[in-house]
Amino acid sequence: MQKERLIPLIVACALFMENMDSTVIATSLPAIAADIGTNPLALKVAITSYLLSLAVFIPGSGWMADRFGARTVFATAIGVFMLGSIGCALSSTLTDFVFARILQGMGGAMMMPVGRLVLLRTIDKSALVNAMAWVTVPALLGPVIGPPLGGFITTYFSWHWIFLINIPIGFLGIYLAVRFIDPIRSINPERFDLVGLLLAGLAVAGLAFGLSVAGLNLLPWQLVVGLIVGGAVSGLFYIRHARKTASPVLDFSLLQLPTLRASLGGGFLFRMGIGALPFLLPLLMQLGFGLSPFQSGMVTFASAIGAMGMKTFAARIIRTFGFRPVILFNVFVASASLAACALFTPGTPLLLIMIVLIVGGFFRSLQFTAINTLAYAEVEPPQMSRATTLASVNQQLAISAGVAVGAFAVEATVHFRQGAELTAADFWPAFVVVSLISLSSFWSFYRLPANAGHQISGQKVEAMEGPKAADTAANETTAEVRDHRLG
Structure with missing residues (x-):
């Protein structure tokens, strides 16, 4: 039990830093844009450059972990991310800011997938759902703390300081990684x-x-x-x-596994829609409703509160209902909560907005936990590095595409009405578009077998329905042997 909680918490330390950084920036975009002489929508280049840097450098992370050891790569990645954070704080132009964000992305590209690989190679599959929940609870503190903290610092101090808060967190992460993570390394690493x-x-x-x-x-x-x-x-x-x-470097042959294929295909569409929310919502609150960065942060952090509240129920819900029913139900609820943001107006009570965000955050977080865990249900231990690399690239591309689509929808609305400045009325079409994109993921998950992911959901085979139940029962002993090899 100690290993199942300690390792996820160490990995979560890095995820906390990365998640807080992204949400801090979201609430500070207007202030950063004004200071470096550009418009807030143009700053999506800084966001997408970070996400693209992740996607470009993630493919090499699995090989590096196998070749040099997960502990060394993980600690080094945190250090690179810290250097990028310092660069962001010192930026005075959009170009400087973009290059610093690319450096951060290089660190994050190694930090996130290698951390996930550490989990997969040290935690038994039967405990993987709980481990994923443990690792995401501390990581979700970043989105909780990020918006109000970023808004407070930007409103009452300077946006430059929002990046410097990564430094002490990074030093803590490096210490914990060196102290507690084993130098997991492949005996025969593949040719790069x-x-x-x-x-x-x-x-x-x-x-x-x-x-x-x-x-x-x-x-x-x-x-x-x-x-x-x-x-x-x-x-x-x-x-x-x-x-x-x-x-x-990206092994598409793994897509022959039904659970991984559905997790990546449906997950891409779902993340693409949801990924636009952290970009659109702060801009709507500040430029559309006239709230300060601090006020905006206090409203938008409600989504993360709902996400954290779900984590204590995730394993129980998935064990009771199974992956497929949970994911299919969540597609509709999470997409509806995203579409509800299109109804927000300057006259909408802030309490009502926060309730919608809390409910949406709860179901979105459950969906992400289910999708992320389901991806590895059928992956063999020797394929873990390739699977984590493919999944990480997929996630970052989806989020980057979501930001691009969301911003494009806002820009198209402004251009259509020939407006000079952004108003609240320019955002509702974007929320409708991205919610429909998330909803379109339903078909990918619908095609899953009824017992999909039973190896890690905790459900008993005898209680399942579907044509593959008998075959699953026959292979249960082999699956248990594979699970123990992961430890």
Whole structure:
């Protein structure tokens, strides 16, 4: 029991820092934009550059953990993230800020998937749902503390200090990692796919970054088109390359596993919609409703309160109902709560807004816990590094795409009404669009078998329905052996 709680809490220390950083920035965007001489929507480039940096460098994290040891890579990643935080605090232009965020992304790219890999290799599958809940409870303190703390610092001090709070947290994370995490390392690490890393990185960066800056007039249109076309071509070359290499940096053959395929496919659409919320909501509160950063933070942190409240029930709910029913139900509830944000007006009582956010946060968090855990139900121990890499890239791309789509919807609304400044009326179409995107994930999860993820949900095979129940029972002993090998 001590291992099942201590290791998740150590990993959560890094996730706490990363999650708090992202939510602190969200509430401070208008103040940062005013100080460095740009508009708040243009600052989505700083957000997407961080997310894209994650997606570009995450593919190499699994190999690095196998080659140099998870403890060394994890501690180093925290240090790189701290350097990026200092760079953000010292930035005086949008360019400086973007480069500092890219450095942060490099640290986060190693920090998050390697932390997840440590969990998967030290925690038994039968205890994985509880471990995921444990690791996300402290990490969710970041979103709880981030909005009001970022708003308070920005309102009464200076936005530069919101990045410096990462420094003491980072030192604590490095100490705990060196002190308690074993230097997990693969005996025979696979050959590193450098060509694949370059092609995948160019594809991800070109497509996502090119689409995110389209229409902002930050770059010449010829360069934007070149980024998008270059990204698409690189993606085609990577797919061709991956079919010929024995150890591709992004192993798409793992998508043959039904649970992983549904988790990544449906999870991408769900995250794409939900990922726009932390970007859109603070802007609506401040630019649309006229709230201060501190007031905005005190309202938006309600979503994280609901998320934290769910964590104590997650394992019990999934064990009682199973993954598939929980995920299908949550798709509708979470998407509806996102669409409800389109109804917010300057006259909507703040208490009602907070109630909607709390309820939405509860069900969104349950959905993320279920999706994240389900992904590894059928993954064999030797495939864990590749699976965590693929899942991490998928998550970051989804969030980046969500921010880009949300911002584009707002920009399109402003352009359509030929307005000069953002108003509250410019945000409701964006909330409708992203909620529909989240809802579209239903079909991916609907195709799951009734007993999907039973290996880690805690459900008994005899209580399940579906054509694969008998086969599942026959393989139960083998699954238990595999589970113990993870420890």
